[in-house]
Each structure stands twice: as structure tokens, then as C-alpha cells.
Amino acid sequence: MSSTSVTSSTRTACSSCHRQPSPDEGAFQICSGCKSQSYCSSQCQRKSWRSGHKQECKVIALSTKAQAIAATHTGDSVEAVKLRCEKEGGGFRKISLEPNHIVFDGPLLQVPAIMGIPLVIHRVGTKSNNRADLDCRIATFLNVKYEDGFAPPQWQSHVGTCIVARKDKKPLSAEHVEAVWMYIDKLMDTFGEEGPQAAQKEISREHYEEWFERYRDSEAENGRDEWRNVGSIYNV
Numbered sequence: 001m002s003s004t005s006v007t008s009s010t011r012t013a014c015s016s017c018h019r020q021p022s023p024d025e026g027a028f029q030i031c032s033g034c035k036s037q038s039y040c041s042s043q044c045q046r047k048s049w050r051s052g053h054k055q056e057c058k059v060i061a062l063s064t065k066a067q068a069i070a071a072t073h074t075g076d077s078v079e080a081v082k083l084r085c086e087k088e089g090g091g092f093r094k095i096s097l098e099p100n101h102i103v104f105d106g107p108l109l110q111v112p113a114i115m116g117i118p119l120v121i122h123r124v125g126t127k128s129n130n131r132a133d134l135d136c137r138i139a140t141f142l143n144v145k146y147e148d149g150f151a152p153p154q155w156q157s158h159v160g161t162c163i164v165a166r167k168d169k170k171p172l173s174a175e176h177v178e179a180v181w182m183y184i185d186k187l188m189d190t191f192g193e194e195g196p197q198a199a200q201k202e203i204s205r206e207h208y209e210e211w212f213e214r215y216r217d218s219e220a221e222n223g224r225d226e227w228r229n230v231g232s233i234y235n236v
């Protein structure tokens, strides 16, 4: 994979063993995928890659790319999706956001990002005395971790209504949020039944695209006309 190669960089410590370069050694090499990690040796780089940088690298690189695209956004508003919590009736709502909305400053959702989809999420801060009112199952699913298929505790309950958008400020449709959610739902079955390794294999653009086409066609066949002409999220 090209991301494993390294290019020259400034003098920073090794991201893996944290060693500083000695004066006669010159600068360590940086990861060419994300340009955010330095390594003293190919051993350290391989170790880091295997212990999770392979995924992290994709997320960092996609985030950098999304920010560059967002910087070229010239529109008045950005098409995004509201995920309503139980108290507000659940489901999706198309919304239009100001281009400087706080959601765009957030980190990418990990599993979608590993599949090449730059989604960000923001809680609007729904208040209720009844905890169950604040359940927002779709938001919980979108936040599951690559490592184990579980969402962090802060995304499991008391979530409230959320806004989901693309960090690159390209339009995001409710159909695409639904599809990502349904794909993660399928992944969670794999996490539960076959374990993390089997599920992680399916967290890729290739697998998602293949599944998406089948999902779109079957939804359209089931009478959901809005699905008929939904294109790939990678071609927006």
C-alpha cells in the first residue's frame, strides 16, 4: 500500500517509540499517507501501521482533504441532515446549514471515514427529564468504533437530536445518511456474530459501494421512489 512509504520531514520524535533523532542522524521520515506521523525506522512504521495507524492514517488524510475542499465552498448554505431523537419523533429531516456552523469543526466519524466518507456530527443539546426521550439510535450507530463495534458511552444514551453533515461541505442527503446507518447496522451484526476481524474487513469503500447499489435497488423496488436516482456518495 502506498501509504506505507515515507518521505523526508523536519526534526520530530518518532511517533512509535518517541525517540528524538540524534544530531548526526538527520530528520526522521514522515508517513506519506497522512503526513502527520514521523518514524525513526521502517520497523517502527510497520509496528505503528499494524497497531492502528492503518485506519487512523485514512481518517487523518480524509479529514485534511475534506478541509481543503471545504475551504473552496462558495455557497450560502450547506445541505445536511437532522437526526431527531425520540422526543422529537425520530427519523431524518433535510436541513440547510450556515457554512460556518460548528458541526464542520468536529472530528470525522471513524467508521464512515475509513470507508472514505467524511461525515461530522453535532448534538444540538435537546433537554428532557426523561432519558429515553433523548435516545437517538442512528447517531449511536454512526459513532461505533472500528476496534469493537461499540459506540463510546457518551454516544450510547442522552444523545438528543443531532446534525450530520459532510466535513467537505458538499451536500449530504438523508438517503446517504440512511445508507451509512444501515450499513453500520449490518456491520454490527458481523461484529456480534463473527467478531471484530470479520467486521473490520467489511469496513472499506469497496464493500460499502457494492452493498449500497444493492440497497438502493431494493429500496426503489420496494416502492421508495426517492431512492430511484440516488447516486454514489463518492461522486457528489
Ligand SMILES: [Zn+2]
Binding pocket: 014, 015, 016, 017, 018, 019, 039, 040, 041, 044
Ligand atoms: Zn521509532
Ligand SMILES: [Zn+2]
Binding pocket: 003, 031, 032, 033, 034, 035, 036, 037, 053, 056, 057, 058
Ligand atoms: Zn499516516
